[in-house]
Amino acid sequence: MRSYLAEFSVISPRSLDEALWALKQRPAPAPIAGGTDLMVLLNAGQLPPGAYLNLHSIPELRRPIEFVNGEACFGALTTYADARRHPEIRKRLPMLCLAAREIGALQIQSRGTWAGNIVNASPAADGVPALMAYDAAVELSSASGVRSVALADFYSGYKQTARRPDELVTAIRIPVPEKEAVQYYRKVGTRKFQAISKVLLAGIMVLGKDRRIKKIRLVYASVMPYTYRARAVEAVLEGRVPDGAAIKAAVAALRSELKPIDDVRSTAAYRLRVACNLLEEFLSASSPSRGEARRG
Numbered sequence: 001m002r003s004y005l006a007e008f009s010v011i012s013p014r015s016l017d018e019a020l021w022a023l024k025q026r027p028a029p030a031p032i033a034g035g036t037d038l039m040v041l042l043n044a045g046q047l048p049p050g051a052y053l054n055l056h057s058i059p060e061l062r063r064p065i066e067f068v069n070g071e072a073c074f075g076a077l078t079t080y081a082d083a084r085r086h087p088e089i090r091k092r093l094p095m096l097c098l099a100a101r102e103i104g105a106l107q108i109q110s111r112g113t114w115a116g117n118i119v120n121a122s123p124a125a126d127g128v129p130a131l132m133a134y135d136a137a138v139e140l141s142s143a144s145g146v147r148s149v150a151l152a153d154f155y156s157g158y159k160q161t162a163r164r165p166d167e168l169v170t171a172i173r174i175p176v177p178e179k180e181a182v183q184y185y186r187k188v189g190t191r192k193f194q195a196i197s198k199v200l201l202a203g204i205m206v207l208g209k210d211r212r213i214k215k216i217r218l219v220y221a222s223v224m225p226y227t228y229r230a231r232a233v234e235a236v237l238e239g240r241v242p243d244g245a246a247i248k249a250a251v252a253a254l255r256s257e258l259k260p261i262d263d264v265r266s267t268a269a270y271r272l273r274v275a276c277n278l279l280e281e282f283l284s285a286s287s288p289s290r291g292e293a294r295r296g
Contacts, residue, residue, distance in 0.1 A: 007049030007050075008047075008049055008050070008051075008052065009050075009051045009052070010032075010051075010052050010053075010054050011029055011051060011052070011053050011054065012054040012056075012057060013053070013054075013055075013057075013058060014057055014058070015058060015059075015060070016058055016060040016061065016141070016168075016170070017143075019031075019053060019055065019058055019168060020141060020142055020143045020166075020168065021143060022053055023053065023142065023143070023165065023166045023167070023168065024143055024166055027050070027051075027165075028165040028166060029050070029051035029052055029053040030050065030051070030052050030053065031052075031053045031055055031119070031168055032052050032053060032054050032055060032056075033055050033056070033076065033077060033112075033113040033115055033116040034079065034108075034111040034112040034113045034116050035111070035116075036104070036108050036111055036112040036116070037116065037120050037122075038052075055076065055077065055168070056077070058077075060075075060170070061075050061076040061077045061168075061170060062075055062077045063075040065078060065082060065083070065086050065088075065089065067088060067092075067176070070175060070176055071173050071174060071175050071176065072088075072089065072092070072093060072173070072174040072176060073171055073172070073173050073174075074114055074115070074171065074172040074173075074174070075170070075171055076113065076115040076168065076169050076170050076171065076172075077113055077115070078113060078114055078115070078172070079109065079110060079111065079112060079113055079114075080099075080100035080103050080108075080109040080110075080112055080113075080114065080127065081100070081106070081109045081110045083096045083097060083100050083114070084097050084100045084101065084109065092176050092177075093134065093174060093176065093177075094183060095130040095133065095134070095183050095184075095185045095202055095204075096127075096130050096131070096134075096174075098130070098185040099126050099127045099129070099130040099185060099202070100127065102126045102187050102197075103117070103126045103127060114127055114131065114172055115138075115169040115172060118131070118138060118151065118154065118161075118169060118172070119161065119163060119169055121155060121158075121159045121160070121161050121226065123158065123221060123222055123223075123224060123225055123226050123227060123261065124196050124197050124200075124221055124222040125221055125227055126187065126197065126200065126221070128151070128219075128221065128227045129185075129200055129201070129202035129219040129220065129221045129227055130185055130202045130219075131151055131172065131174060132151045132152050132202070132217070132219045132227060132229055133183075133202040133203060133204045133217040133218075133219045134174045134175060134177065134204065134217075135150070135151075135152070135174075135175050135217065136150075136151045136172055136173065136174045136175075137149065137150050137151060137172070137173045138150075138151055138154055138162075138163075138169055138171075138172055139169065139170050139171035139172070139173065140162070140163055140164075140167040140168070140169060140170070141167060141168050141170040142164065142166045142167045142168075143166065144166075146170070148173070149162045151172075152219075152229045155226040155227060156226075157225060157226060158225035158226060159226075160226070177204055177206070178206050180206065180207070181204050181205065181206045181215075182203075182204070182205040182206070182207070182282075182285060182286050183203070183204055184201065184202070184203040184204075184205075184281075184282040184285065185200075185201075185202045185203075186200070186201055186278055186281070186282075187199075187200045188200065188274055188278070190265075196222070196265060197221055197222040198222055198265055198266040198270070198271065198274065199220070199221075199222055199223055199266075199271050199274040199275055199278065200220065200221040200222055200223075201218065201219070201220055201275065201278040201279065201282065202217075202219045202221075203216070203217060203218050203219070203279075203282045204216065204217045205217075205242070205282070205283075205286060207242075207286060210241075211241050211242075212239055212240060212241055213237050213238055213239065213240055213241075213242060214238075215238070216234050216237050216238060217229065217234065218230040218233055218234055218279065218282075220258070220275060222261075222265075222266075222271070223258060223260050223261065223271050223272075223275050224258065224259065224260065224261065225261055228258075230254060230257055230258070232253055232256070232257040233250050233253045233254050233257060233279070236249050236250055236253045237249075237250050237283075242283045242284075242286045242287050243287055244287070246283070247279075247280055247283045247284065247287070250279060250283060251276045251279060251280060254275060254276055254279055255272065255276065258271075258272055258275060260272050260275070
């Protein structure tokens with residue numbers, strides 16, 4: 001390892017109260033859940049020295065996946081593998097299984113957590129777009145109380161989140177969509193698996209009996225500096241039949257709304273073009289001229 005381990009300390013609380021008390025200290029220790037992203041930085045000598053808060057032994061964060069009042073609830077230590085194995089997740093929230101399958105190898109899926117994927121705030125996160133498309137909310141706990149933040153409002157810039165230093169993500173709540181919802185998840189990368197995405201789109205669309213769009217969510221990763229919900233495009237589409245004219249208007253709106261990043265993995269021009277192509281593919285699945293929509 002390139003990092004000097006003597007510069008690091010690890011606090012391992014045994015309860016949530018003990019962890020929240022530790023976060024009241026200044027500077028607050030950095031929380032570690034699965035640690036899959038932090039270990040990469042540690043090995044590269046890029047992890048900032050200091051105190052880290054190991055959450056792995058806190059029973060309150062290790063609760064099983066539950067379905068209550070039309071929502072799925074994940075504890076903060078719920079892993080990608082936990083979601084992939086859960087029969088109700090596969091049936092009712094299939095995009096989460098598709099996203100979990102994309103995240104690293106089986107070892108990473110067994111250790112990495114959904115909460116860690118959220119808090120790490122990578123613009124290339126594979127799990128966050130699916131959660132955001134489902135209108136997930138993040139439960140943030142501190143010694144002074146608990147609050148809920150919509151995941152769509154959690155990011156404000158590159159690596160900038162709504163979480164305060166004294167807060168932990170303790171749960172993720174995910175509303176279960178209507179049975180007739182069209183769900184779409186597609187990641188474009190250099191390889192089919194174990195690759196950082198160049199462009200990713202997660203989408204949900206609900207059509208009324210008149211074939212007009214009652215609800216739509218469009219969430220992109222690896223396009224903007226943070227996981228981005230394309231609200232302007234959603235507004236253009238709501239209330240319209242997803243026909244050729246609506247798709248053309250949506251693509252035009254997306255070209256105006258997105259300001260893609262340009263980095264070593266891909267150019268901004270490529271990202272914009274692929275983002276538009278994915279949007280068109282998703283909407284075309286429910287176009288009146290295409291027959292039955294593709295679900296799941």
